[in-house]
Amino acid sequence: MSQDLHQSEPFYDVNRTYEDNYEQGPFGAFAEALKRDEAAGGAESGSAGTPSDRSAASSPSEGEQGNGVSAPTDSFLGVPVNLAFGIPAGPLLNSRFTTAAFRMGFDLATYKTVRSRAWGCNPFPNVLAVHPRSADGSLTPGSPELDEGVFADTNYERPISISNSFGVPSQDPDLWQPDMFRAIAAAGPGQLLVPGFQGSRVEGMTEEEYIADHATTARLVKETGAKVMVMNTSCPNEGHNVLLCHNPLLVGRIAEAVKNEIGDTPLMVKLAYIPDDAALELMVQSTVGRGTVQGFSTINTISARLVDANGDQALPGKGRDRSGVCGHAIRGAGLDMVSRLAAIREKSGLDFAINGVGGVVTPDDFAAYKRAGADSVMSATGAMWDADLAHKIKASL
Numbered sequence: 001m002s003q004d005l006h007q008s009e010p011f012y013d014v015n016r017t018y019e020d021n022y023e024q025g026p027f028g029a030f031a032e033a034l035k036r037d038e039a040a041g042g043a044e045s046g047s048a049g050t051p052s053d054r055s056a057a058s059s060p061s062e063g064e065q066g067n068g069v070s071a072p073t074d075s076f077l078g079v080p081v082n083l084a085f086g087i088p089a090g091p092l093l094n095s096r097f098t099t100a101a102f103r104m105g106f107d108l109a110t111y112k113t114v115r116s117r118a119w120g121c122n123p124f125p126n127v128l129a130v131h132p133r134s135a136d137g138s139l140t141p142g143s144p145e146l147d148e149g150v151f152a153d154t155n156y157e158r159p160i161s162i163s164n165s166f167g168v169p170s171q172d173p174d175l176w177q178p179d180m181f182r183a184i185a186a187a188g189p190g191q192l193l194v195p196g197f198q199g200s201r202v203e204g205m206t207e208e209e210y211i212a213d214h215a216t217t218a219r220l221v222k223e224t225g226a227k228v229m230v231m232n233t234s235c236p237n238e239g240h241n242v243l244l245c246h247n248p249l250l251v252g253r254i255a256e257a258v259k260n261e262i263g264d265t266p267l268m269v270k271l272a273y274i275p276d277d278a279a280l281e282l283m284v285q286s287t288v289g290r291g292t293v294q295g296f297s298t299i300n301t302i303s304a305r306l307v308d309a310n311g312d313q314a315l316p317g318k319g320r321d322r323s324g325v326c327g328h329a330i331r332g333a334g335l336d337m338v339s340r341l342a343a344i345r346e347k348s349g350l351d352f353a354i355n356g357v358g359g360v361v362t363p364d365d366f367a368a369y370k371r372a373g374a375d376s377v378m379s380a381t382g383a384m385w386d387a388d389l390a391h392k393i394k395a396s397l
């Protein structure tokens, strides 16, 4: 099984640094797709090309879904797309990655979370394979294993579960703005570039300044021509293991400031797993209920203590005893959040979109999220280790 995984080289190479991936990636089948695109007239890497260039570069199975002739039948935050399936914020570092994702049939490609300023990456390594104890490889929120220690190493196996520890790095806006512009222009017919962004908390910042930083970043994103955007509130931004989305009222105030900046551009909020229904309802009421947010993307990773074979801290460095687990292990938690959000939507009568994320590694996982109430679905870990996932899902429909 693990041999199988060696053959499908991930488009983000976990054996290289973030910086090398940014400069040299994507890899594997995504690199091949980019080469075909360039050969077909896409010219410079990351440049838009013409619509006919893009359909010429499409693979046959992509062409069946979205060859630029038939009208898109699905939508994401009101924007028509071929199939509302794609890759969430994370492994698509820049326009070369997002363009390759489009060419591989992922109709939603999220540009990795950007900030108002350049922000460094955690030291290498940033990814490890994780091996939960349970027979089905799942990790349940609240399980003692998350604190006792989850075994992590470099042996990547199917169904794939990993941990990622990046610290949400960002280029300076002077670099990411023109690159995001290129990424948006490179979408094929029925495809959509989804920008991700978040606020940055720096020492000495007041709460008002922190809120304003979100609004500034959203404005910078809007300037690139973004049709929609996703605001990340689900990373440890508020201090070690403290998440912004655990403070729904603050998210509400931030969403209001962002809305004032971006007007009618649809805004989605990225959430981590929230165990408490009352807190989730408060999140919905203080954002959607105030007309500032049109959807939620959920879940992000689940925090776990990572240990090596000796039971010692698996990732090197201070503050890295815990790290976020994603992939197959968190599928159940993601489905749970999506169905609870769908129940709140039903009960409240409020209208908002749900983007289901977490452990989608097969077409069956995609179908399970749709059944749970997701309007759209995304896969980060699953797509990294299976560049054909979008084609497989389309073939299964």
Ligand SMILES: Cc1cc2nc3c(=O)[nH]c(=O)nc-3n(C[C@H](O)[C@H](O)[C@H](O)COP(=O)(O)O)c2cc1C
Pocket: 012, 088, 089, 090, 091, 112, 113, 164, 166, 168, 196, 232, 234, 270, 299, 300, 301, 326, 327, 328, 330, 357, 358, 359, 360, 378, 379, 380, 381, 382
């Ligand atoms: C390599 C990698 C980097 C990630 N970086 C981000 C990020 O910058 N912003 C964000 O909101 N989520 C980030 N995520 C989380 C994913 O968007 C997603 O919520 C999570 O991985 C669960 O989905 P999965 O099980 O399909 O991987 C990252 C995930 C991975 C695998």
